[in-house]
Amino acid sequence: MSVFSRLYHQVKAYPFTFFILILSSILSIGIITTTLHNINKTVEIENYLNQFQINNKISFNFEYSDKFELQATIDTLRHMSSSSNLVIQNMTVETEGGLFSPMIEYWNSSTYNKLPLLEGNAIPKEFLELGDKVCMVGQAFIPYLTKMNGKRYIKLDHENFEVIGIIGTEKGNSPYLEHRIVVPITSLTQRMMTSLQAQKNVSVELYGDPAQLIKDYDIIKSHAGEAFKLGQADFSSIKGGMSNFSQLGSLGNQFTFIMIVYVLALINCINIAIYWLKERRSEIAIKKAFGIRNMTIAFSLYSELFVVYMISAILIILLQLGLSGVIGKWIGYPYHITIADLINHSALVFITSLLVVILPITTSRNIQPVELMRKV
Structure with a gap:
């Protein structure tokens, strides 16, 4: 049987x-x-x-003699390599979903390529140079997007920003990605600019290829003019530990x-x-x-x-x-x-x-x- x-x-x-x-x-x-x-x-x-998280970074301050100067800062950052990015820390931006901490970025590569895109395009370098009001946002902000003339926009500090790309991956949602907002350093809202200009010390992070980071830090330090100098740097994260957002x-x-x-x-x-x-x-x-x-x-x-x-x-x-x-x-x-x-x-x-x-x-x-x- x-x-x-x-x-x-x-x-x-x-x-x-x-x-x-x-x-x-x-x-x-x-x-x-x-x-x-x-x-x-x-x-x-x-x-x-893991390849998109900021695991290798140098943290330090821009110490201005009077107040934050955007043009002097950009003129200094132009000299760093295309493998490194610089992001301004401790800033917030108001959206319809509440207050969030944006990544205020400067880069010298052809496009901003540090985060994966679910759809759309990365921000080109020329947009950074022109200072257009553009950004990239995570999937959590999709409900707050509006369409005008075939383009998508989001309100940041009550100002319209064109959304070039949606940050994310088809592999699934991630707490590291879904609430990301990337704004070029030349596309600051009036509220962010006012906040920065009220500061003499601005916290930043230099991140990217660990083999190039220290060289780029020295380049920025050597080109910092009379407008500002670099504060004490923290090199402890340059070895690339796991992100705080690890699942x-x-x-x-x-x-x-x-x-x-x-x-x-x-x-x-x-x-x-x-x-x-x-x-x-x-x-x-x-x-x-x-x-x-x-x-x-x-x-x-x-x-x-x-x-x-x-x-x-x-x-x-x-x-x-x-x-x-x-x-x-x-x-x-x-x-x-x-x-x-x-x-x-x-x-x-x-x-x-x-x-x-x-x-x-x-x-x-x-x-x-x-x-x-x-x-x-």
């Missing part, structure tokens, strides 16, 4: 037990594999975004969650399997009375449970495909079944069925044909 025929007869004989076993298997496999998918995707996105910090909690769910599911499945075995003691005793060996009975039990978990895995895959949109919103990025997910499902089925069947198999070895006589 094939494993499917045996399983069919068991389902007919014990439908409620089979239903509980399938339900608990679906829930546990579904929760575990979805969380594993989330972890895999988090690691993938984190590794992808990987939550992985320990997710692994703990997986282990708790798995252990609870395993205990539940073992209890159900033992109960199922108790209902089949007479069947096993009859098999032994006809000379069927313990190993054959053990393999029979394992194959039946393996098929049960395979059915559960197939059902949860179909359920995950049907609810991919809901799952995508829950985990924060598009959900698609991948080869890695199928491997996770298969490994989980194999390991779980093996662990669940160990105790019932051990118990079945102690069942003897004499039990049939006790019931007579």
Whole structure:
């Protein structure tokens, strides 16, 4: 008799037990594999975004003799290489979504290329030189965009800025990217300019290729004129540590969650399997009375449970495909079944069925044909 025929007869004989076993298997496999998918995707996105995060930087101040001078600052920054960018710190800009800290940038490459774009274009160098009111924004600001003459605009400090590109990645949302606003240093709002001109010390960060950063810092320092000088620099971040926006910090909690769910599911499945075995003691005793060996009975039990978990895995895959949109919103990025997910499902089925069947198999070895006589 094939494993499917045996399983069919068991389902007919014990439908409620089979239903509980399938339900608990679906829930546990579904929760575990979805969380594993989330972890895999988090690691993938984190590794992808690491190249865009400001991990190598030199922090220092521009110390002006009187007040902030934009033109003198730009004339000095023109001498640094195209591999480095400079961003002004500790500034805020008002949007319809509230106050945010923009990246007020200067660069010498052909375009601003430090962040990935979901759509649109990077800001060209000529826009920086012309001082046009342009910017790049993250996906969180899409609801606040307006269209005029075929172009998209956003209000920054109640001034219209043309949105050249949307910052983001098709790999998924990221807290590092979705609230980003990039504004060229020559495109300051009146409020930002007034705030800067009221300061004598302006905090900045020089970031980019670590091999070139110190050279560019020395270049800026040597070209700083009478208008300003450079304050004490902090070189501690030039080695490239992980960003404060790293999503990987939550992985320990997710692994703990997986282990708790798995252990609870395993205990539940073992209890159900033992109960199922108790209902089949007479069947096993009859098999032994006809000379069927313990190993054959053990393999029979394992194959039946393996098929049960395979059915559960197939059902949860179909359920995950049907609810991919809901799952995508829950985990924060598009959900698609991948080869890695199928491997996770298969490994989980194999390991779980093996662990669940160990105790019932051990118990079945102690069942003897004499039990049939006790019931007579």
